[in-house]
Each structure stands twice: as C-alpha cells, then as structure tokens.
Amino acid sequence: MVFKCQEDSFLKEFTSKVVKCEETKEPIVEYGKVSTFQGYQVTLENTILFPAGGGQPHDIGWLNNTEVLQVLRKGDEALHFTREPLDVGTEVAQQIDWARRFDHMQQHSGQHLLSAIIEKEHNLPTTSWWLGAEESYIELDSTSIKGDSIKLVEERCNELIRMAIPVTVKFCKANDPDLDEAHTRGLPKDCMDTIRIIRIGEIDENMCCGTHVTNLSQLQTIKLIGVEPGKKGKTNLKFLVGNRVTGTLRRMLQREKALVALLKNEPSKHEELVSKLQKNLKTANKNLQNVLLELAEHAINKVKSASPKPKYVFIYKKEATPEFNRAICKGLENEGLFMCLVSEEPDKPKEGQIIIQGPEIHCNALGQQITELLKGKGAFQNGKFQGKAGDLGGVNKCKKLIEDYFSNTQ
Numbered sequence: 001m002v003f004k005c006q007e008d009s010f011l012k013e014f015t016s017k018v019v020k021c022e023e024t025k026e027p028i029v030e031y032g033k034v035s036t037f038q039g040y041q042v043t044l045e046n047t048i049l050f051p052a053g054g055g056q057p058h059d060i061g062w063l064n065n066t067e068v069l070q071v072l073r074k075g076d077e078a079l080h081f082t083r084e085p086l087d088v089g090t091e092v093a094q095q096i097d098w099a100r101r102f103d104h105m106q107q108h109s110g111q112h113l114l115s116a117i118i119e120k121e122h123n124l125p126t127t128s129w130w131l132g133a134e135e136s137y138i139e140l141d142s143t144s145i146k147g148d149s150i151k152l153v154e155e156r157c158n159e160l161i162r163m164a165i166p167v168t169v170k171f172c173k174a175n176d177p178d179l180d181e182a183h184t185r186g187l188p189k190d191c192m193d194t195i196r197i198i199r200i201g202e203i204d205e206n207m208c209c210g211t212h213v214t215n216l217s218q219l220q221t222i223k224l225i226g227v228e229p230g231k232k233g234k235t236n237l238k239f240l241v242g243n244r245v246t247g248t249l250r251r252m253l254q255r256e257k258a259l260v261a262l263l264k265n266e267p268s269k270h271e272e273l274v275s276k277l278q279k280n281l282k283t284a285n286k287n288l289q290n291v292l293l294e295l296a297e298h299a300i301n302k303v304k305s306a307s308p309k310p311k312y313v314f315i316y317k318k319e320a321t322p323e324f325n326r327a328i329c330k331g332l333e334n335e336g337l338f339m340c341l342v343s344e345e346p347d348k349p350k351e352g353q354i355i356i357q358g359p360e361i362h363c364n365a366l367g368q369q370i371t372e373l374l375k376g377k378g379a380f381q382n383g384k385f386q387g388k389a390g391d392l393g394g395v396n397k398c399k400k401l402i403e404d405y406f407s408n409t410q
C-alpha cells in the first residue's frame, strides 16, 4: 500500500476512517532511544502520518484530539500508537507535527543529495545513514575522507540547492524493467509490490519509502560538520540540512554572546583568552599548593614549639588539599597528639575529606561520633581514619565535641 504521505509529502491535514484498534505493549523508539509504552495501535484506511522507514523516523501528530506518539509500518499497514482507544468505523481528522516532519524531509532529501554527489564525484559509496535528534550522518565505505573532498562536496551540494532542481517521485511495479537502473539504497526490508523511486533531476535515482521535498531549494542549505570513525572500515560524515543549520547557528551565536560577556572580548580572541586562563589557573594552583605546604610547615612548627603542648589539633580548611593534610599528619605523627583534619571537595562544598589519627584511647572515644556528625564513609585502619565526609554541615559541632572532650580529659 502506498500511504497518503508518500503520495503527497506536503499534506498536513486529512480525514480517514478507523479500521482497527488493538492494545499493545510495543515500546516507543525515539531517535534510537527506547521507552516502554502501554496503549493502542490504531489502523486507518489511509494516513498522512509517516511510519518510520528508510532511515527516516516516524511522524507524530493527532487523530482528532488523540495524540499519536509513534507510527510503525507492519507489512502494508501503518500502526498509530495512542494512549486512548478509538472506535472502529469513526472518521478521524489527522493532523501532523509539521515542524518535525519538514525537518525529517530536509535531512532525508539532503542525505540523498549528499550520498549521490559523494559517490558520483568522489567515488565514496554510502553504506547506511542515521537521522538523529540533532545531527545526522552518512556511513561511507572508506576508512577516511580528505578534508578537501568535504569542502568540495559541501560546495557542490549547495550549488545544486541554489539551482532549485525538482525532486520527483516515480511509482513502478516490482517487475518494472526501469528498476534495474535505480539504486537499492534505502529500500525497506519488507519490500512492497509498488516501488517508489525518488529522483533528483538528472543527479540521482533511488528507491526509497521516505517523504521528500519537491524541490532542492526547500533544503535551503547543507553543512557538513565533521567526520568520525564508524564501524570497521567505515567513516561517518556528519551533516545538517536547512532549519538545523540556522538553528545550530542561532544556538552558537547565543553561546558566543554569553562568552563575549564573560570574557569581555570579541569572539576572535576567545581561544587565546581561554587558553591563557587555563594556563593562569594551572600556575595559580601550583602557587597555592606551595603556599599550603609552607603553611603546613608553619602549623607543624607552631604545635611542636608550643608550651604547654596541645593535646589535639583540629583543622578545617576549605582550600586544604590532600597534600596539605598529609604533610600535617606526617609532621605531627610522633607528637602523640589527637588530630582531626577536615577539608572541602573543590566542586562539592558540602562534601569533603576527613583524617582522624592519634592515640587509640582518643580515637576510640571520638572517632565514631566525628564520623557520624560528618556522615563519614570509611573505616579506621592501623589507628587512622581517612575517608569521605558526606555532609560538612556538622563541622562546628565536631569542633565543639573535640574541644569539650579534651577540656575534660587530663
């Protein structure tokens, strides 16, 4: 069966009768993402809602006020997935999410054009393609593609778009001798007896079940956005067509504007500025590290030279690094002191690190209470606790606990 959407890909409203409605638990697949579904599969006499096929995702839309979340083709039927059932025999007004459909048409016809040019003019056949939620790609039967070729292909495709070449659909029977001339790329697996051939002027002929633009000018523009290694021996060439190009540019400009405000300089300087910032941050971190180690040295000497000697050391330092804490522990390990060092995680100010060490009697008396107050995760090992603090909210209580304990201990 040739669906209404395949006869006229620009039809946005249509009325048809419900012929079947069955319960289903088949999942919904949205750009490769699978989610569970429980509802109904509705079959209509005919449909303008495209069922997924030929690499093109399904349409979404409405049957009267009932939302259609997915359309799948089974044999020569289109199954419309709805949450509520529809009565068999009723006439329903079909409506289509046109922005989504037109986007798919732009990407799909753009893919036909791109594949045709890259094969004809650069001898690189397309083995499959993917239409994603944001980006699409064609899979090329090659391990690499030259940067020069990418530029030439993009220019050539845009030149053909400017020439506003008509895109036409030809229907023929499966035994039609014309079929031999057309490529088989994109042909649905459960091939129907009526075959559709999509023709782009004299440039390309391809069997395909998808919905297409009627003129290359409707693609507006095509932008090749990069390559990535594909499956074994293949390369994926990523592309955007039409509204996706302008949409991406709009988002890039918004990000650029935000960066201009943050970096207080024009976009051409951004790379240089960010690189400088990263370098400065590295130097600042190194300097902080050195200062902290000097500070640790200072703190150690202060404790060692104090008279009378303190019974404990409690340090809560936001900017303390593991190196700082280790230096303190090492410097004071032979002083017979109780030590509790608390520091913050750099990106999670509520979380941190705890070190508890010292005479067993004090560790036994305080250890569990401290780790409970700070939601500590870890265990005492060889008389030392080193672990994560899940919540530093209790750090002042912790300080008080230690103070009180030692003021009552001889």
Ligand SMILES: [Zn+2]
Binding pocket: 054, 108, 112, 186, 207, 208, 209, 210
């Ligand atoms: Zn196709």
